[in-house]
Amino acid sequence: MSTTTIRLPDELKARVAKAAEAAGTTSHNFILEAIAEKAELAERRADFHALAEQRYAQFLDTGESIAWEDARTWLKERLAGKRVKRPAARKRAR
Known part of the structure; x- marks a missing residue:
């Protein structure tokens, strides 16, 4: 030391x-x-x-991402203790 x-x-x-x-x-x-x-x-x-x-x-x-609404819904359901499928990333239209 x-x-x-x-x-x-x-x-x-x-x-x-x-x-x-x-x-x-x-x-x-x-x-x-x-x-x-x-x-x-x-x-x-x-x-x-x-x-x-x-x-x-x-x-x-x-160019793939997860929409905020999808992520927010997933997080809320996880916090509620539900087993939910993780949202998939995909390309967004501009």
């Missing part, structure tokens, strides 16, 4: 200490968890954007 030094403003250091105490942990562990959460968030955001780019490229390539 490597060591990294960070300089915290006194106000932030006090806030971290107070939050760590309330969470029942040390300031060190609180900071480690915060960094891990932030890194995971950044990774998830990057994955989301990569998937969006992939799907957009597929849309541009095929």
Whole structure:
């Protein structure tokens, strides 16, 4: 395990200490968890954007999409607990 030094403003250091105490942990562990959460968030955001780019490229390539009304109906029925067939993508008239 490597060591990294960070300089915290006194106000932030006090806030971290107070939050760590309330969470029942040390300031060190609180900071480690915060960094891990932030890194995971950044990774998830990057994955989301990569998937969006992939799907957009597929849309541009095929011209197929699912109409909002079809998707909305499908989502509502799924939320209601119904087993419904996923709507099919198809080319739309312009």
